[in-house]
Amino acid sequence: KWRVGDKVEFHCRYHNDTWIGVDVKILQRALLFSFIIIYLFIFNNVYIQTIANVPAVMKVKQKQEKVLYILNWLENPVEEKIDWEQYEGMDISDLITRYKDEHYHPSHGNEDVNHLQLLKAQITLEVIKPVVNECMDERCSIPQGLMNRVAQTLTDGNNSNNISSALKLWKELMEKYHNRNEKDDLADLQIEWNELVAYLWIQQKDSDNMYWVVPKDTTESRRLRIYVYCPKHPERVRVATFSSESKDRRRYPLEQVKEDIPWLRWADFQVASDCNLSCVIIRQQKNTEEIPISSTSRAILVEEHSLMWPKSKTKEKEILEHLIREINDESFFCFAVDIVKDLKPKLGSKSDIKQIFTDITPKLDQFDVTLKQ
Known part of the structure; x- marks a missing residue:
């Protein structure tokens, strides 16, 4: 009995409008392993169906x-x-x-x-x-x-x-x-x-360029800034989500501080002023651990690290430049000062911060900064 993979020799004869094989000789039997491989190949290509048919x-x-x-x-x-x-x-x-x-x-x-x-x-x-x-x-x-x-x-x-x-x-x-x-x-x-x-849980910023996590009629709320340093896969979207006593599925996309700097993202939020929160940054189904946010915090810096991506001091400079670019009235100047105070432990030593401002000073004329009267 033949099996798939056998090597055979035969002659063809034309009979009743049909070619048939005659004088068939088996020259070499197929190895059992070869037979299994060929059988599986045929099965996978003939008998596997599309999901629509299952x-x-x-x-x-x-x-x-x-x-x-x-x-x-x-x-x-x-x-x-x-x-x-x-x-x-x-x-x-x-x-x-x-x-x-x-x-x-x-x-x-x-x-x-x-x-x-x-x-x-x-x-x-x-x-x-x-x-x-x-x-x-x-x-x-x-x-x-x-x-x-x-x-x-x-x-x-x-x-x-x-x-x-x-x-x-x-x-x-x-x-x-x-x-x-x-x-x-x-x-x-x-x-x-x-x-x-x-x-459908992606939220839109309000006209004041903030995400309102609390209802707008909340009497006691505070402005919170989140920066995310993401050197690994910076092209991927980052979204923030908050959790407190009640589950919150809302998602808040973070934007780049500059068009050519995808590895540093930010967003402002209006949150309750009298309660602690926790925040999670989501990156294409990969989440950071829950980050605690105290009831007095005005800013946090989330850093995504891996062995391949060591810490960089460039982000501190970009954060400070970003804050300076945004100052357009007295209230935001005060908010920027609060941000620097909260982020001070992560912005480096006094000498590091002093050096950053030394580097930024020559660029101040390039920033579009106007103070509302």
Whole structure:
């Protein structure tokens, strides 16, 4: 009996409009190892299917039912309490509570309507996260009905650019995922999926060029500056997130101090003045440890280090230059002084700081600094 890889000799004969092999002789038997290799090659190229053709497993279908219940509830929230024990792991009870409060006590302003739509979209992506994660783990398709329902929920009543962008990313991700083979490495798609879930939590700066972590009507708040020194992979986006007693999913992108300096980023925040906070800097799914922020701090410097990237004194000079460039009134001058005081332990010795100012002084005329009267 022949097997794949055998070396044979034969003659061809034309009979009844068909060529057939005759006088077949086996010249050399294929090694068993060669046979296995060839068999696996054929199997991998013929029998491995795209994920779109792999039916959803039972665990996915069970989780889908829970997701559809919540998506239906979002369309018409009811007063009955949801049994959160069956939704353990989704971590959305706080979002649901906020959604109910805003749905039943709206102020009817455009800003509040937009916020309700955004909250609905955020809940939608959070609740389907366990289903998508399960599908990626099992290498099976995501039920078409669920994908359509998510797209519908993100579309209905939407007039937000952020939600529209999230909807586009969702459709593109689903297409890429289902076109992959079941044996493919999905690490890149898992990163994309996590970034998509976090996308709707990206915050925008206010007109005063600050992120408001606390409500604007908060009577006691303080301005906080964060600098991040990131010499490793400086091209990657850095976002900050805060945590306190209540979980906060909001993400605050940090910007470069200068266009040609991607390794030093910053942002200003308005935070509560009477409580301690902690901050985490996120870089493409890699987080720093929680950084404590005292109730009196006006600035912190976060330094990302590795053995390949030693500390650099250049950042201290760039921070001070950045502060000088920003001074445009008396209040910010006072804020800049507070920043220097808080960062003093990380700005080096007195002689180092003196040398930095000596280096900066010749450049002062180049800075666009105006003091408002």
